[in-house]
Amino acid sequence: MSQAAPYAALSPDVVLGAVDAAGTWSDGRLLTLNSYENRVFQVGLENGDFVVAKFYRPGRWNDAAIGEEHAFALELAAAEIPVVAPLVFHGRTLLRHEGFRYALYPRRGGRAPSLESADQLEWLGRLLARLHGVGTREPFHHRGTINRATLIDGPARAALGSDLLPPHLFDAYRDAVMRVDDAVANRFEAVGPVQRVRLHGDCHPGNVLWTDNGPHFVDLDDARMGPAVQDLWMLAADETLFDALLEGYGQFRDFDPTELALVPALRAMRQVHYAGWIADRWHDPAFPAAFPFAAEARWWEQHITDLHEAAEAL
Structure with missing residues (x-):
């Protein structure tokens, strides 16, 4: 993976292919979400739902560190704390496709909080x-x-x-x-x-x-x-x-x-x-x-x- 352009190979086809590889079949709808450290996309599914696909920046976190992030999010969700946790596929949350590490999340909308309240x-x-x-x-x-x-x-x-x-x-x-x-x-x-x-x-x-x-x-x-x-x-x-x-x-x-x-x-x-x-x-x-x-x-x-x-x- 090139350090000069770490996401150069992350084409729309690769993103959709990664979603399909997890077994959540995409319907071709793809929206790039605001993220600089990683790359994050909203992807439409054939059943009408959406997932959020997060592709991790190469070299930033090792697999063990990402695993701790996911485990913490799942632990918080199990404690009924409203945190968007990754989806689990055959016991795994960290997935791989075409040289990229990624995770899929349920889409959760919302607006900015009112911090004067x-x-x-x-x-x-x-x-x-x-x-x-x-x-x-x-x-x-x-x-x-x-x-x-x-x-x-x-x-x-x-x-x-x-x-x-x-x-x-x-x-x-x-x-x-x-x-x-x-x-x-x-x-x-x-x-x-x-x-x-x-x-x-x-x-x-x-x-x-x-x-x-x-x-x-x-x-x-x-x-x-x-x-x-x-x-x-x-x-x-x-x-x-x-x-x-x-x-x-x-x-x-x-x-x-x-x-x-x-x-x-x-x-x-x-x-x-x-x-x-x-x-x-x-x-x-x-x-x-x-x-x-x-x-x-x-x-x-x-x-x-x-x-x-x-x-x-x-």
Whole structure:
């Protein structure tokens, strides 16, 4: 599989053939869904239903790590937590076709949550508490932990080694990242040990779909071990809304308030990771089309300023 174009061979015929190979016969209807890390498609079936086919990026996760993602999703679904879990075919969820690894999911619609609604935030808080309750049963062994190595060191190396970063900004970017890394390390040391649980990992509003019956979570592709607050901070824009989220959370699980001090550190780590992720994936033709701003020096200048502000806040 070419690293320069990892999905070049993923034609519509290959996608439909993968669905057919699982025994869920397609009718030719195919819609590309919004996804950059992986490739995701809605596929119509002969019986009138739809499935969502997710093709995993080559080289990102090994089979054991994907297996843990699927097992966690199925465990959550068995606990009646509304998570879209992969379909099982002859005891397997991770399938292969034409050199690609993929999984099929039931289609579940929904709209964006209203994150200004205290009622909706309390509802999400209750569900996340239950999700984390399941997450405490056992650890991940293959998916890693949310830490500086994963979200700062690796992404920073990708950015520093990329042609995207303008040469005249190399030293300024490196210095900004080092300052953030030191500040994050100091914050984690000051907070001290906190419980690590299996997390959704990327619980931003785009991974929550709301229906008339309430919300459900999608896309556990970034599931890792980490502090519970990682699944909370992206859903609440200010302290009042965070209080509503924690009000619901506390109805099902105790929340360690010392974790709140980790939010600025987690936010700064995500900023570093975002730029490094784009740089690391720039060889994928989808990325220059989706993130053209990353090829402009002014964007990196602003990113460096943002990193200094994050370090100052910490």
